[in-house]
Amino acid sequence: xxxxxxxxxWAALCASGxxxxxxxxxxxxxxxxxxxxxxxxxxxxxAEPGPQLSGRVIDGYVxxxxxxxxxxxxxxxxxxxxxxxxTTDGQYTLPLxxxxxxxxxxxxxxxxxxxxxxxQETGEVKQAYQxxxxxxLQTLAKDQSLHASPLTTVLWEExxxxxSKDPALNSCQALKQDKVLRxxxxxxxxxxxxxxxxxxxxxxxxxYADFVQSQDSAAHQLAVDIVRGLKAGFALRRQxxxxxxxxxxxxxxxxxxxxxxxxxxxxxWYRSHSVKVGGLMRTEKHELADDLSTMVRADYLRTVExxxxxxxxxxxxxxxxxxxxxxxTPSFRCNLYEGLDTSDKAGVGxxxxxxxxxxxxxDAAAPCLSASSGxxxxxxxxxxxxxxxxxxxDYTTMISIxxxxxxxxxxxxxxxxxxxLNTLDLAWLAPKLSSAGYRFDEAVTLPFDDWAKRAxxxxxxxxxxxxxxxxxxxxxxxxxxxxxxxECSGDQGKTWxxxxx
Numbered sequence: 001x002x003x004x005x006x007x008x009x010w011a012a013l014c015a016s017g018x019x020x021x022x023x024x025x026x027x028x029x030x031x032x033x034x035x036x037x038x039x040x041x042x043x044x045x046x047a048e049p050g051p052q053l054s055g056r057v058i059d060g061y062v063x064x065x066x067x068x069x070x071x072x073x074x075x076x077x078x079x080x081x082x083x084x085x086x087t088t089d090g091q092y093t094l095p096l097x098x099x100x101x102x103x104x105x106x107x108x109x110x111x112x113x114x115x116x117x118x119x120q121e122t123g124e125v126k127q128a129y130q131x132x133x134x135x136x137l138q139t140l141a142k143d144q145s146l147h148a149s150p151l152t153t154v155l156w157e158e159x160x161x162x163x164s165k166d167p168a169l170n171s172c173q174a175l176k177q178d179k180v181l182r183x184x185x186x187x188x189x190x191x192x193x194x195x196x197x198x199x200x201x202x203x204x205x206x207x208y209a210d211f212v213q214s215q216d217s218a219a220h221q222l223a224v225d226i227v228r229g230l231k232a233g234f235a236l237r238r239q240x241x242x243x244x245x246x247x248x249x250x251x252x253x254x255x256x257x258x259x260x261x262x263x264x265x266x267x268x269w270y271r272s273h274s275v276k277v278g279g280l281m282r283t284e285k286h287e288l289a290d291d292l293s294t295m296v297r298a299d300y301l302r303t304v305e306x307x308x309x310x311x312x313x314x315x316x317x318x319x320x321x322x323x324x325x326x327x328x329t330p331s332f333r334c335n336l337y338e339g340l341d342t343s344d345k346a347g348v349g350x351x352x353x354x355x356x357x358x359x360x361x362x363d364a365a366a367p368c369l370s371a372s373s374g375x376x377x378x379x380x381x382x383x384x385x386x387x388x389x390x391x392x393x394d395y396t397t398m399i400s401i402x403x404x405x406x407x408x409x410x411x412x413x414x415x416x417x418x419x420x421l422n423t424l425d426l427a428w429l430a431p432k433l434s435s436a437g438y439r440f441d442e443a444v445t446l447p448f449d450d451w452a453k454r455a456x457x458x459x460x461x462x463x464x465x466x467x468x469x470x471x472x473x474x475x476x477x478x479x480x481x482x483x484x485x486x487e488c489s490g491d492q493g494k495t496w497x498x499x500x501x
Contacts, residue, residue: 051101053094055145057111060121061090066112071103073170103172105140109133111148132156137186150227159185196226199255203481229254232292240275249276254292265327279306299324301365314342314426316417322368334358334368336375338417342426350429351385354415379403382411386438393457397438400450407447
């Protein structure tokens with residue numbers, strides 16, 4: 001695909017579509033022995049339904065593009081592969097044989113846009129390019145259309161990196177038979193779309209809509225940004241995978257801030273990534289220049305290092321964080337935490353977190369990740385965490401205790417933990433917290449300065465409920481279209497309404 005073709009004119013499309021079936025009526029003559037004044041009787045019989053694929057070519061609507069199925073995975077249009085030419089408004093209809101229809105869910109649909117094709121927004125195409133639609137990897141609905149655009153193209157460019165470079169193994173039949181590869185590709189596609197929906201709180205249907213037809217300029221511009229961000233994010237992930245060949249986890253994302261998050265500035269590009277090597281996870285977030293490659297400034301840095309206690313009773317984790325207290329603040333604050341965690345036979349997890357006060361108003365975030373003299377001299381407080389699952393609902397409870405408050409005296413020894421890993425024993429933690437009132441609908445019985453509880457319900461559309469000791473309770477519900485709605489309650493869940501500003 002030409003780089004210039006995926007610019008501001010780009011219109012996204014429905015990515016979840018597939019085959020539309022058409023009934024073709026055929027007339028049949030018959031009868032004999034009639035006189036010339038009598039019309040011969042007709043015996044019409046509808047033909048069997050013929051499978052066909054339909055949709056639009058959208059980069060602006062494109063007329064004169066060749067749409068074809070790559071059944072053998074060689075990225076070339078062969079004589080035995082079905083093809084057709086897009087017409088007015090980029091529409092195409094591609095007749096298929098039953099065998100080709102059977103292959104459709106496991107086949108890439110390519111679109112060759114030649115010089116001389118007509119883009120109905122900008123005129124004659126001066127440079128040839130290609131678009132693609134990933135295989136859907138699932139049963140296809142009969143009444144859906146499949147559109148091609150730069151969004152589907154950039155998704156497929158990255159998804160095909162997971163396929164073998166041997167064309168014979170990328171054929172319809174090979175992918176149809178390779179369930180492991182098929183599931184991996186589908187999960188990656190689903191995860192990418194889900195991340196976009198969550199990031200922008202925009203339904204998948206609207207992200208993939210035909211913006212040319214709907215004249216949705218806001219969604220059109222968002223789609224342009226999504227394509228740019230996906231390309232840059234995929235490139236960053238490949239770079240990190242090469243740089244950290246022994247990493248067990250790599251995540252990368254590039255996106256444009258919408259001003260809907262307190263951590264993002266509207267119109268500013270960000271890159272966020274995490275890499276885990278051994279027991280160390282490093283996460284970074286930076287502002288980017290408009291070229292999406294030059295880092296302008298760091299916004300957030302974090303390292304999480306975990307190692308088991310020598311006696312096997314649990315794990316020790318140290319968290320180092322450097323962050324801006326607000327998006328418009330030039331200075332950084334540092335957080336330092338030490339954590340100890342264990343679990344019981346029922347799978348309930350328990351953690352004690354020791355928080356330290358660190359120097360503030362630094363000019364850079366990087367020093368926050370390095371050990372410094374006296375960094376653990378002043379304890380800010382302790383947090384107990386309990387995590388458990390029940391009936392497809394995940395629960396987390398946090399109970400905070402400050403120095404000098406009730407319950408803090410017994411926690412005084414639990415600091416500077418890195419020097420005590422040979423002697424620490426967490427056998428006391430689970431029994432103590434088991435009666436602390438940690439369950440979601442229980443009252444907290446442990447002395448506290450603050451507490452919070454969270455429930456993530458997966459028994460349908462996801463609902464996240466949060467209870468706080470002193471703040472309004474919140475409830476965030478996923479809607480049928482994938483977007484979310486947040487509500488607040490000031491009377492401990494009796495009534496729910498808007499959360500205000």
